[in-house]
Amino acid sequence: MSHGRARAGAPGAQFLDPRVLARIDNLELLARTVVDGFLNGLHRAPYLGLSMDFAEHRAYVPGDDTRHLDWRLFARTDRHYVKQYEAETNANVVALVDVSASMSYGSDPDGVTKLDYARYLTACLLHFSRGQRDRVGVVTFDDGIREYVPPSARHMNRCLHVLDHIEAGRPGDMYPALLKATERIGRRGLVLVISDFYEEVDRAIESLRLIRGRGHDLMVFRVMDPAELSLPFDTPTNVEDLETGDQLPIEPKKLKERYDREVASHIAALEETCTSERMDHVLLDTSKPLDLALFRYLTIREKKARVR
Secondary structure, rough: OOOOOOOOOOOOOOHHHHHOOOOOOOHHHHHHHHHHHHHHHHHHHOOOOOOOOOEEEEEEEOOOOOHOOOHHHHHHHHHHHEEOOOOOOOOOEEEEEEEEEHHHOOOOOOOHHHHHHHHHHHHHHHHHHHOOOOEEEEEOOOOOEEOOOOOOEEOHHHHHHHHHHHHOOEOOOOHHHHHHHHHHHOOOEEEEEEOOOOOOOOHHHHHHHHHOOOOOOOEEEEEEEHHHOOOOOOOOOOEEEEOOOEEEEEEEHHHHHHHHHHHHHHHHHHHHHHHHOOEEEEEEEEEOHHHHHHHHHHHHHHHHHHHH
């Protein structure tokens, strides 16, 4: 993680900016700051009620967030009760985080790599899920499983420890890695796949089908650097495949149109398949704030809670 600290609790959307998040050297603080700030922002926006629809009361137990205590009910009964909301599903939520070599890429020296963006995103999603009383776990993978923390109500700190220490360096192969992951996850729940999908699109889709075929709800977060989304170079240069180490000289002006077309085709093919097979897909640019990912996550969680 980057060194230095950002002042926690300061208002403003800047705390969704990955360049600012990189200055917070404590992953738990980062997740709490982002999620709390984001939810507070929703309460001030027209989205009031998103993932916050009241369902019922239950008795307070030590460790519950005191912000959810119903003080009016306490005044009438002299007992502490906590408001529960529709999104409190007590589900298994497991994040599968790609740590293959391609995830180490970052085109902006002042920005973040894809791996750091994935790290921040995963920490925030798991922190939010834990706040909804879900059991959280994490799997890191490249061509196999690197780390596995099984989903549990007590494993948030273990998940953060794994995320804080992940490094990208090995070539990736999603299919065998996700095959092993599905064997370990077990009980049906919500699976989050965070990856740049540096794969042939057909193989990436078959890999995701392994998870969906086991009955899990699946959310796909595709993390890409802005330089990958649209070729930014304008002079001849050498590019290196981070997975193989191969280098190739290119003339960007001649390749840009074809490159942009191929990338758009790859993105569209993955997104269309996810949509048709009931997998939720979110494309993320590492130079952009995390609000799109968090908003989509909350929206989908609300929808699934209402269905249940």
